[in-house]
Amino acid sequence: MTMERFFASCPRGLEQLLADDLLAAGAGQLEAIAGGVHFSGEWPVCYRANLDSRIATRVLWRVARAPYASEDDVYRLALETPWPLWFLTRQTIRVDVTAQKSPLRSLEFITLRIKDAVCDRFRRDSGSRPSVDTRQPDVRIQAFLSQSECTLYVDTSGAPLHQRGFRQKTVDAPLKENLAAGILRLSGWQPGVPLLDPMCGSGTFLLEAAQMALGRAPGARREFAFQRLRQFQPELWQGLLERARAAERAVTEMAIFGSDISPVAVRAALANLDRAGLLPAVRLAAGDLLEIEAPAASGILVSNPPYGERVSDDDELARFYPLLGSALKRRFAGWTCCLISADTRLPRMVRLTPSRRTPLFNGALECRLYEFRMVAGSNRG
Incomplete structure (x- = not known):
């Protein structure tokens, strides 16, 4: 070769x-x-x-x-x-x-x-x-x-690689799957560590985390453009595919949690997880981030909170952000919270100091991934 x-x-x-x-x-x-x-x-x-x-x-x-x-x-x-x-x-x-x-x-x-x-x-x-x-x-x-x-x-890819081959239901402003996977890796999350997306939308973070935890190759259930080229080697490809599928673990319940205030979003996430065969791996419920309790004593929270065009006006954000910061302080001590946003006011408005800011792009939109370490015991009360 x-x-x-x-x-x-x-x-x-x-x-x-x-x-x-x-x-x-x-x-x-x-x-x-x-x-x-x-x-x-x-x-x-x-x-x-x-x-x-x-x-x-x-x-x-x-x-x-x-x-x-x-x-x-x-x-x-x-x-x-x-x-x-x-x-x-x-x-x-x-x-x-x-x-x-x-x-x-x-x-x-x-x-x-x-x-x-x-x-x-x-x-x-x-x-x-x-x-x-x-x-x-x-x-x-x-x-x-x-x-x-x-x-x-x-x-050599065909459809963009973030299209894993099973997500159908979407809600407003979904993250691309490869950006969600990157955020999970940047957050430091590892399979076995409790993970929560409390504004899960159509479930992109949950789908990516479940696949990572089960050892699923992201391209194992789709086709590629290289299969249509004259030099394609089907035996070689079949061997790679079979090895990838043999490495997958059986789907069992894991410490991956999702919720959303919107019943429509929860239904979309349920449908996507079911279509991917991952529904038993994730615990999903309707709930308001400002009211839910942490599902474990510590873990990683990842989310794509509303900003810009996803909300009706700046006044709504100005009311929401301080409540978000307060909920994280009261209910998520011991957790590392990672929020992606194009709104540079987010840290100031949630009244938390980020331990890390990572520049990322969601399509053409420049964003930051903000990491907040909620130290156990220091923010309760």
Whole structure:
């Protein structure tokens, strides 16, 4: 097998956790940048990264790279790339382009030029061309333009990797699964330690924690784009998949707790856990964070409290935040509480001093993960 170059993307702020995942998958020559990690490896490394990484969003295979000064340079690079070696004319394609400091004016025009080049290469080699499908393509081609260099990738993931293959019900502003998994790891939570999400929404933290505790590979129940490439090795993939499934533990009740003031949210979380086969692992109830008791003497509380567009106005937040801080002090002494928020006023308004602030991005939204250590005995009364 030959060594290939790949790029795995992730939510910004989780690059080091992604690098840890890639090292575990056998990757080499890791280079972290904002929003992802470049790495090298043979194809089994790519398969394992897609199967096992809880943090990656996509794994892209680098197929070409060259300097450019014009749209014609990009077209020629794409035309010289041997696409017919990797997929068939009858398969559909989609081209996406991202750029950073590119002097070229229109990304739409560049996207069209790359698509034309791919189709022209197929016509030259086989006399026919693939069709475009922007919704559910067989093959996604990704181009990245820096100030002076164009890199072409083939996506090996397909649907984004945070889509584990079972969540259907959502409520407003759900966290992506890979961001939730990253927050759980940043919180220091380990399976066996009591975990509570008291504003659980559709249950993303609960689903990720249960999978982690049961040793479930996040990609073991979905398909990947690399399975549609001509060089796909089904026996190798099947072996990896069987080993992953053999390592899973039986579903039993664990110290993972969830609640929400909204009955709609609780029903959504129940449906998602049931669909994933994880319902027996999690204890879920309707309840108001300001009134519930801690389910254990100590543990980790993680949550995505309301902020910004998720509430009607600032006055509502100004009333809620001090009550939240008071509830944490009164009822969660001995717990470590981790709250993600885009609202930088949160620590001041909950009247608690964070022991740690970690910058993270929820999509394009810049957030902070605030850690509050509720010291036992000091805040009661």
